[in-house]
Amino acid sequence: MTDTFSALVSPKSVALVGASEDVARIGGRPLRYLREAGFGGSIMPVNPKRETVQGLTCHPDIASLPEVPDTAILAVPARATLDTVHACLDKGVKSAVIFSAGFAETGADGQRVQEEIANVAREGGLRLLGPNCLGVMNPAKGYYGTFSVVLDNALLNPGVVGIVSQSGAYGAHIAHLARARNMGISQWITTGNECDVDVSEALDWMVQQPETRVVMAYAEGVRDYERFIDALEKAQSLGKAIVFMKTGRSSAGAVAAASHTAALAGSDSVFDAVLRQYGAHRAASTAEQIDVAYACATGNYPTGNKxxxxxxxxxxxxxxxxxxxxxxxxxxxxxxxxxxxxxxxxxxxxxxxxxxxxxxxxxxxxxxxxxxxxxxxxxxxxxxxxxxxxxxxxxxxxxxxxxxxxxxxxxxxxxxxxxxxxxxxxxxxxxxxxxxxxxxxxxxxxxxxxxxxxxxxxxxxxxxRKEIAPAARLDLGKGPLSEARAKEILSRAGLDFPPEILVPVGGDVAGAAATLGYPVVLKVCSADIAHKTEVDGVAVNIRTPEDAVRAAEKIERRVREERPDARLDGILVAPMVGDGVEIIAGVTHDPVLGPVVLFGLGGVFVEVLKDVTFRAAPFDIDEAHRMIRDIRGFPMLEGVRGAPPCDVDALARMLSDLSRFAAAHADRIESIDLNPVRVMPQGQGVMPLDALIILKEEDSR
Amino acid sequence: MTDTFSALVSPKSVALVGASEDVARIGGRPLRYLREAGFGGSIMPVNPKRETVQGLTCHPDIASLPEVPDTAILAVPARATLDTVHACLDKGVKSAVIFSAGFAETGADGQRVQEEIANVAREGGLRLLGPNCLGVMNPAKGYYGTFSVVLDNALLNPGVVGIVSQSGAYGAHIAHLARARNMGISQWITTGNECDVDVSEALDWMVQQPETRVVMAYAEGVRDYERFIDALEKAQSLGKAIVFMKTGRSSAGAVAAASHTAALAGSDSVFDAVLRQYGAHRAASTAEQIDVAYACATGNYPTGNKxxxxxxxxxxxxxxxxxxxxxxxxxxxxxxxxxxxxxxxxxxxxxxxxxxxxxxxxxxxxxxxxxxxxxxxxxxxxxxxxxxxxxxxxxxxxxxxxxxxxxxxxxxxxxxxxxxxxxxxxxxxxxxxxxxxxxxxxxxxxxxxxxxxxxxxxxxxxxxRKEIAPAARLDLGKGPLSEARAKEILSRAGLDFPPEILVPVGGDVAGAAATLGYPVVLKVCSADIAHKTEVDGVAVNIRTPEDAVRAAEKIERRVREERPDARLDGILVAPMVGDGVEIIAGVTHDPVLGPVVLFGLGGVFVEVLKDVTFRAAPFDIDEAHRMIRDIRGFPMLEGVRGAPPCDVDALARMLSDLSRFAAAHADRIESIDLNPVRVMPQGQGVMPLDALIILKEEDSR
Structure with missing residues (x-):
């Protein structure tokens, strides 16, 4: 008995529904290729109008098949697909490939039909590839469940390179290029509209096949990051390379436009971060994808880069x-x-x-x-x-x-x-x-x-690598959270903050300032005010008690004018920290991947140069060190213009702690902003000067 | 009568000195190719040991040739080359190709022999290609003055793509790739050690050939920028494309390390700037060079980029x-x-x-x-x-x-x-x-x-484009030049500076400050002190008369301690300019190209990100605008974080004026530094806050 996924890619028997005598047609090509390749299993053409097809006995319908095929290739029109899937289920078929287009890609109607097909199949235990896909190939087995014209002049040689592609056209293209480069193919799977099998699952399966040493993959996006990351990790553990072509960078345009952390995480950046984090290679061009896969096909990796x-x-x-x-x-x-x-x-x-x-x-x-x-x-x-x-x-x-x-x-x-x-x-x-x-x-x-x-x-x-210890689960309370509350929570998560004193409205601001030592910064503290500078809620570089009192009064007055509704907790008094290098760190919640940590240098580095990097949470300190070194402005942290080197170790600890906290509270946290954070000279730690935690909407009020 | 360069590339008659019967040898291959190509002119093999070579009548020496060939191909050992060149001169030959290696590339001895050959040839009016080159090809004429094995399996097709390469191996490589891409070749010239004909001259000649629409060029460097720029301009005027592969970027490592303008100009950056300035394309890879040349070969250029x-x-x-x-x-x-x-x-x-x-x-x-x-x-x-x-x-x-x-x-x-x-x-x-x-x-x-x-x-x-008006020639006097003197000179060259007052030692600093308005900056003024901050010679943000007097005294005291030898002109009092965006501009003297203008944003943009750009002087305001937009940090000048847009027009005028001044005084100026310059909000001009002109050494003392 073959497991269902293997049944799809490596079947011992196949039914071709909609089989055609014409070897140029969608229903004729698979038969032609299977016969040319000398497929060893049984081939059962299905077509009610014919006795034989391309010299093989033809069956009028699925019900009449002499045995239950491992897989069925459905070369039938979109409108006939649902009935054919029912027929497969009735016969007990475990896997099928749907070639036809005309489903989700055409709009809401097509989407509905596609969902119905998917539901029916799932309930009946039938695995589906497609619709709107070019099928599968398994050259070593002589199995060609595809109508791709790329085989018109030659079949593929068996080999060590796997291909997984959402796009059939792209999958055919790189198969052609690989063949021209003398590379053999282990398996080839195109997933199309992915009503059931998706790129993540296909990748996960393929990296586990012993004959596969390297996989070339193509996707416009990933639906299931958990499985995707799992596949990337399996590949790493087996010493197999994944060489990815991901399109849709243009969404990086969204990154370019934005200036605050929440908007900086576009799905393309997140995808990019995940590939980097889990050791896959993202190719910048198809030519590069082929070159890298070609080099990986030897399975021989260097021990250094000299x-x-x-x-x-x-x-x-x-x-x-x-x-x-x-x-x-x-x-x-x-x-x-x-x-x-x-x-x-x-x-x-x-x-x-x-x-x-x-x-x-x-x-x-x-x-x-x-x-x-x-x-x-x-x-x-x-x-x-x-x-x-x-x-x-x-x-x-x-x-x-x-x-x-x-x-x-x-x-x-x-x-x-x-x-x-x-x-x-x-x-x-x-x-x-x-x-x-x-x-x-x-x-x-x-x-x-x-x-x-x-x-x-x-x-x-x-x-x-070692297992990443999960962060302790904390009681975050109800939102919105004030700066003081956010800092308190993050302190319990292991982050260090400079000493600060929260002075209630009308309290002794000058006393607090004296305790901390001048100069100080005063900031309005209110859970209702996320962006303090917008309401003139911050005064910096306060050097005397008189200035402190005057500034506190002014802040209160302005905030009452601008936001009469806001509940004021008081004024936060903090020491003025001018040393070190300014960075920003944050967490966003990607709709597919979940919590993602962002890091960049402050100011123009983020706003003008878009010099930021991302990682999926959680990650360890080693990964945080790699993250820090991703950015072009990294030399800033090593000390320029005679400045001392910064405490990069402390920064790495902070980013890793932040990621563990974000992962442990993924269900509750919408975003976190630490902006600015000053990375102090070596041995002196990091100083997050501001903190903002936004809880998910259902939690906020 | 053929001009000498055409005689080299498009000869009507050719002598092959060192002709060999063996078609695999250096002296045999050209003969084989010429015969395979059906070269229409006369071919005269020279070899004292043979009566015939590859079926052609062979001559014992150059003197015995029945006619004076347009060109002679010298397939003789390095040690026999000088004598052979003498023989060519005696016969009245006008051009020759020297294949042999073993000259300048092997060290000082080889260099000496090569120079002697070059001198003898120049005096006698013999043009030389090589030594250490692969020769020339002219497929349309069936002329193959080369021993390149790239022709082993097929000759080249005539066409519209010219190839000029210092490296014979590279030239052969791209000829092979071009042939594989269905591109025909107009002419192919490799220059090797360039004892006479260099890449610039070959390029200059080639872009003028009517059959050539695009040239692929390769060089490690250029000896004659005047001719090189002339060739690039001729190509632009004729609507022909030059697609360049320049190697030796690693010298960009020098750029990376340096922080002040003089060291920032590496020869690779200068080359890069010249290609950009004169509209040639620098390819990042050989594949790109082929792709771009392939596209240019149609001679059809778009009118927009939609x-x-x-x-x-x-x-x-x-x-x-x-x-x-x-x-x-x-x-x-x-x-x-x-x-x-x-x-x-x-x-x-x-x-x-x-x-x-x-x-x-x-x-x-x-x-x-x-x-x-x-x-x-x-x-x-x-x-x-x-x-x-x-x-x-x-x-x-x-x-x-x-x-x-x-x-x-x-x-x-x-x-x-x-x-x-x-x-x-x-x-x-x-x-x-x-x-x-x-x-x-x-x-x-x-x-x-x-x-x-x-x-x-x-x-x-x-x-x-319009002719760039040459700047007026100014009397720069003797060096070294103080800041005040440098600013005075540059003012006369058209640059604007903020008002400043030079107060003699012991003079009324507070009075000058009052005239300008507080806050002010005080700077020591001395032709002997190029780097004022190194001797504590600057005090910024002076807000009161008392502070002004105290700061002036402190500057004088410190400077006298640090540099007792320096002649002090006094203290420069200047208004404190805090607005706008900080940039740096400068001029360096490239040993080959001459004066080069540098531009970048100040601070980390230059020091950490190496975000600088160069142009050969002089250039007009339009080119300055393009230069300004070269840098990644350009958005800073458009206004970020609510800052107003900067006066980019004034900046472009300043850079163009600086370039015209530098070009007019190229014989006297070693370098100029304007660092920092503040580019003020639109309509408010640029404020160069410091200026340093270093004159060439022979002028300085």
Whole structure:
């Protein structure tokens, strides 16, 4: 007995409902492909109008099938789909693929029909793929439950690369590109309108298949983040790479426009954060997606990011060094003494790194072998990147040249070896067959190697990670919450705040200020006033008792004028903190993912440069450190213009504590703003100067 | 009579010195290629050891040649090169290509020999290409003066794309890629060590050839900026595109480390600025270089950047919209009423932009034609970008599908039409033959179309540009120059400064402050003190006469302690300017290019984010406006957080005036620093608060 998901992707028997004699039609193509691939299971065409289809016995309807198929392919019009699903249920079929469009994507009517189909299927225990999808492929099994024209000229080779795509067209496109790049496919699943199986589930299943080493995925969005994150974690734990194309960045436009934390979290930013957090690679282009998946297909990941660049041409060497540095690889120079030895072997060579052996190096292949062997033995490189250019163009020379490199790297088989070659595809193939990764473009090579390094880091991180302790559940009371109350709650969650004194209306403001020491800040404290500056509710840099009294009176007067309805708790007196670097931190509630933590530098960094980063809550201190280093303005926290380095450890602790608190109270918290927070010099902690917690609406009043 | 440069690239007769019978050797390959290409001129092999070479009569030496060849290809060892050059001169040969390596790239000895060869040739009137180069190709003439193995399997097709490359290997690489992309080559020149002909001259010549529409260029650096800029301007004036790959960005690391203007100008930044200023495209990768050149090869440039995206698949449409927006194209929505009409034609379509016709659109090609015609007629798009995906995979369908689009765009032949297609190369070729640009990747398509728009803007800008009036020559006197003197000079050059009073030592500082109005700033004024804050020579925010007197005394005391040698002119009293946005501007002298103007926002923008931009001096106000908009932090000048918009017009005037002054005094000025400058609210000008002019060393003392 096959489990239902495997029944869908790896069936032993298949019914094709709406089977057609015409191999160019939707109902004809799957049959043609299955037969061309020599599918080993039983194929049962269903069509009431025919005795045979493409030479196979045809059945008038699902009820008459001689056995219950593992899966049914429904190549029937949208309007006939519901009845066909009923027929599948009556027969006891466990999985089906719905090709037809004309459902949710067309509007409310289509949406309704689609939901009815989904409900009927779910109640009857029938798993559905689609509708409006291109189906599934499983080349190793010869199973092609698809009508994609991408197979018109050739089927796919079996291999280690899985493909999961919401969009059938995109899935077909990358299958085509992968095939052209000599990559074999393990499974291929398109989810379309996702009335049942979605990208998260397909991904989750696919990363667990032993033959799959890397998955190329495509989605416009994710419906089920829990399962999605689960799939990403499974991939990390198994050392498998996920290379994602996510479209719909334009919603980042929303991020660009906004200036406060609640509006900063667009769904695209959140998606991006989750991929980063759980070690998947987000490709910026389809070409990059293919390049990175191609590199991952070896299953061989580097232990470090030091790359030795070998070149026969100085110009290409400089170009690749540029690209490697941009991609974050370490183009570390050869040790000085090793450079001297290399220079003795090949006097015209420039053996720093890039190691430029010049075109002359190919005149003596034994020498070339010794030279490259010395480079890799003494350079301490994790990765070898060689630029061969047109040298292997002639097929008679390509083979001895390749053997020279293989000999040079004997005993270093664990090290990744990548090449750029300008030569015909069949020559490239011979290099690939001997374990070289071959790229046409140095930039692609550098980007792919860099992605491998990040995957390797992610796998190692996953191995060493500890369970995140859940935060204690606190009684948040009823909203709205005043600043003082928000700070009190967050203090209990582990955050540190500067000392503050809440002075009741008409109380001794000057006394409180004297206790804290001048200069001080005065702020109106009211649960009804979320944005204090808008009602002139803040006075900064107060230096004398007289100024303190006058400022407190003015604040009270203004607030009463502006917001006569607001209940005043009093005036918060706080020390003036001018040191350190200003940052903002916050929590937003993503409608799909749940609580998301935001971090950025204050002021223009967020408002003009949109230099913010996100993480799904909760996360640990290590992840917080990575988060802090995401932003372009990070050097600000290391100390610039003679400023001392900031207490980044304390900041990481604060962000992690904030994330744990947010996760533990996800049901109650709409958003949190800590703005501004001053990150003090090393050892002096962080000072959140303001805090705002907004509870979810049902809680607020 | 052929001019010498044409003799090199388009010779009517050629001698091959060092001719070899072996078609795989450096001295054999050119002969093989010339014969395969059916070169029409006379070919004269030279080799003292042979009677014939590859079937042609061979001559013992250059002296014995039956005629004076237009060019000589020297396939001789480095050590024989000088003698061979002498022999060429004796014969009266006007141009030669030197293949051999072993010259300047190997060290001082090689450099010496190379210089001797260059001197001998220059004196005798012999133009040289190389040494250490791969030579030239001119496919239309069947002339292949090269030993590149890139021709091993096929020659190049003639066409409109020129290639100029310092690196022979890179030149061969992009020739290979261009051939694979169905692009024909007009001329191909590699310059190698550039002992005579350099990239600038080759580029200058190539853009003037009528058959060349676009040039792909490669350089690690430029020796002659005057000629280089001249070539870029000629290209702009002729409406020809230059697509540049410049390596050596790593020197941008120097930019990254530095915080003051003098160190900020790395040669790579300067190169980058010049390309931007003169409308050439700098490619970030070889793939991008090929894509952009491919798009430019039509010679058809758009009149605007509004792109209509047509797709058969929703997912691809979103992806291309993302990419187009990122690339700076305008994905403007269809007018509302036009959307209604499109929706009536194809009820399931989503006709906003991207216009998603869904896969169903291909079921009725007449309808598809009407639909696309309406889209382009009513959308007002300058560019059409269509995503066909796998639809044209079947060759029988590819043709009618193509005709449907051609019919839709009848009468709109001026509009650029680009497609992404996932189909075999021969199908793609048929679309290209009918005027479609075809890309595999949407991101490549978007980047290339965006580059076309920028080229078009550059061509238009060049047409409408006016001569830049040279600045008047001023007497700068002897250096070093004090702040007051620097401001006086720059005032005469047209820059505005806030009013200031120079009070001699012991003079009436309080009186001067009263004249200007409090608060004021006091600054030590001394030609010997370039960095005033380092000697505590500045006091800001002085609010009373007592404070003014005390601060002046303290400055004098401190300066006398720190720099007893310095001649004090006195104390500069200036109003305290706190409004506006802080920027920095400056001039540096690039060793190759000459005076370069720098601009950036002050503070962290320059120091942490390296958000600066450069221009070659002089430039006009329009160019200054473009310069100002280069930086990421530009929104700061438009007003953020409720700040008023800044006087960007005044800033542009200041930068242009500064550039004209710098150009007029390039012989005397080492650097200028205006740091900080406050850009005041609109209509209130700019306030350079400090000015430092450093004269060139020979002038300073």
């Amino acid at each position: 790359v030795g660049i070998f070149t026969l041409s100085g110009g290409f060497g400089i170009q690749l060094a540029d690209d490697a540095e941009s991609a974050g690889l370490d183009v570390a120079p050869m040790p000085d003494d090793a450079q001297i030895r290399l220079k003795e072997m090949l006097p015209y060579s420039a053996p720093r790194n890039p190691v430029d052996a010049t075109a002359q190096a190919v005149n003596d292949l034994d020498l070339l072998t010794r030279y490259v062997r010395a480079m890799m033995a003494e350079g301490g490189y994790d990765l070898f990147a060689g630029i061969l250019g047109t040298a292997p163009t002639s097929k008679t020379f390509a083979e001895p040249l390749k053997r020279a490199f293989l000999a040079a790297m004997e005993g270093q088989e664990d090290k990744l070896r990548a090449l750029t070659i300008t030569a015909p595809a069949d020559v490239v193939r011979t290099y690939e067959d001997d374990g070289f990764l071959v790229f046409e473009d140095g930039k692609s090579l550098a980007g792919a190697l860099s992605a491998l390094c990040r995957f390797a880091e992610g796998f190692a991180r996953f191995k060493s | 792109v209509g995206i047509f797709t058969l698949s929703g997912g691809f449409g979103i992806q291309l919209a993302d990419d187009a927006e990122s690339a700076g194209l305008d994905v403007a929505p269809m007018p509302d009423d036009a959307q209604i009409r499109l929706k009536e034609m194809l009820p399931y379509s989503a006709p906003r932009n991207p216009v998603d016709a869904t896969a169903q659109a291909v079921n009725d090609l007449d309808l598809l034609t009407r639909y696309v015609r309406a889209m382009m007629a009513e959308g007002g798009y300058d560019l059409f970008a269509g995503i066909l995906g796998t639809a044209p995979t079947s060759k029988t369908f590819a043709e009618p599908l193509k005709r449907a689009f051609l019919a839709a765009m009848e009468g709109q032949e001026d509009k650029l039409r680009a497609l992404t297609i996932t189909a075999p190369a021969d199908v793609v070729r048929t679309y290209e033959d009918d005027g479609f640009l075809v890309f595999e990747d949407g991101k490549s398509l978007a980047g290339a179309l965006s580059a076309l728009c920028r080229f078009a803007e550059g061509f238009a800008r060049f047409k409408s």
